[in-house]
Amino acid sequence: MSAPELELLWWEGCPSTERALAELREALRDVGLGDAEIRTREIDTDADAERAGFRGSPTILIDGEDFAGADGDEIGLGCRVYRRRDGRISPTPDPDDLREALKQAAARER
Amino acid sequence: MSVAIGDKAPEFELPDTEGASWSAPNGDGANATVVVFTCNHCPYALAWHDRIAQAARDYAERGVRFLAISSNDAERYPRDSYDAMKARVAKEDWPMPYLYDQTQEVARAYGAKTTPDLFVVDSEGRLAYRGAPDSDYDDPGQEAQWLRDALDAVLGGEQPARAETKPVGCSIKWKA
Numbered sequence A: 001m002s003a004p005e006l007e008l009l010w011w012e013g014c015p016s017t018e019r020a021l022a023e024l025r026e027a028l029r030d031v032g033l034g035d036a037e038i039r040t041r042e043i044d045t046d047a048d049a050e051r052a053g054f055r056g057s058p059t060i061l062i063d064g065e066d067f068a069g070a071d072g073d074e075i076g077l078g079c080r081v082y083r084r085r086d087g088r089i090s091p092t093p094d095p096d097d098l099r100e101a102l103k104q105a106a107a108r109e110r
Numbered sequence B: 001m002s003v004a005i006g007d008k009a010p011e012f013e014l015p016d017t018e019g020a021s022w023s024a025p026n027g028d029g030a031n032a033t034v035v036v037f038t039c040n041h042c043p044y045a046l047a048w049h050d051r052i053a054q055a056a057r058d059y060a061e062r063g064v065r066f067l068a069i070s071s072n073d074a075e076r077y078p079r080d081s082y083d084a085m086k087a088r089v090a091k092e093d094w095p096m097p098y099l100y101d102q103t104q105e106v107a108r109a110y111g112a113k114t115t116p117d118l119f120v121v122d123s124e125g126r127l128a129y130r131g132a133p134d135s136d137y138d139d140p141g142q143e144a145q146w147l148r149d150a151l152d153a154v155l156g157g158e159q160p161a162r163a164e165t166k167p168v169g170c171s172i173k174w175k176a
Helices: A017-030 A046-052 A095-107 B043-060 B082-091 B105-110 B145-155
Strands: A006-010 A038-042 A059-062 B012-015 B021-024 B032-038 B064-070 B098-100 B117-122 B127-131
Touching (some): B021 B064, B032 B105, B032 B145, B043 B064
Parallel strands (some): B064 B098
Antiparallel strands (some): A006 A059, B012 B021, B032 B117, B117 B127
16 A cells, blocks of 8 residues: 555635644544645635636645545635535535545555 | 624615615614624535524524625625525525625625624624634534524623634635
């Protein structure tokens, strides 16, 4: 198992960045990737958002791919709406979804 | 501009999603008015929405009026357009009118910062509470308790013990 490339894109208009980072680090520890590096990148203009395919803060890229997919949220500066597995709306992804995506990424050959 | 606890709340008149006009803070002789700055696309506003709506239902019989307001720049955020507001209200069960602050003057007058950001105004038009509905957007069991505590105090003729809390949510999307 090898660590995927991880990047968290954020926008200052949303207060969820720290929580998203903490939940991502916890998910990494849970799947045995606690040493993985997480890069962070601020998105602060509409042009940046367009270039990055940024669908709201926070957006987590695993090996360069938006792990949450491209459905739902529009590209632009905003706060991303996630839905937890129990149906609740949340500003951060469901940790189980994160763990699942990280496991799959770690299992891929690179 | 912003309004401080104990100050007279700014008066306003805004249209709801049906085109009807609503005025505050002293319209209809309400015992208290809750002004809720919110929007369609913010996860914090959405997470707290049901709790705020339930409080609106629970306090309606006690003469409390809830007014939800969207002030976001709809040009950059089409999900917060007037049409999108209308569509949302048509699809959901809203116990309060959803008002459109197209010029953002009301949000500026109140000093609203986030969605949600709540302002409780007493029967004399003075601000009695400002801030978040409760302590955790992620815990529906909180049931907007800070808001309910403030309303109970105001309806009992007292000042809320917790008159101000930090609003938590997405920043209001101001026009350039």
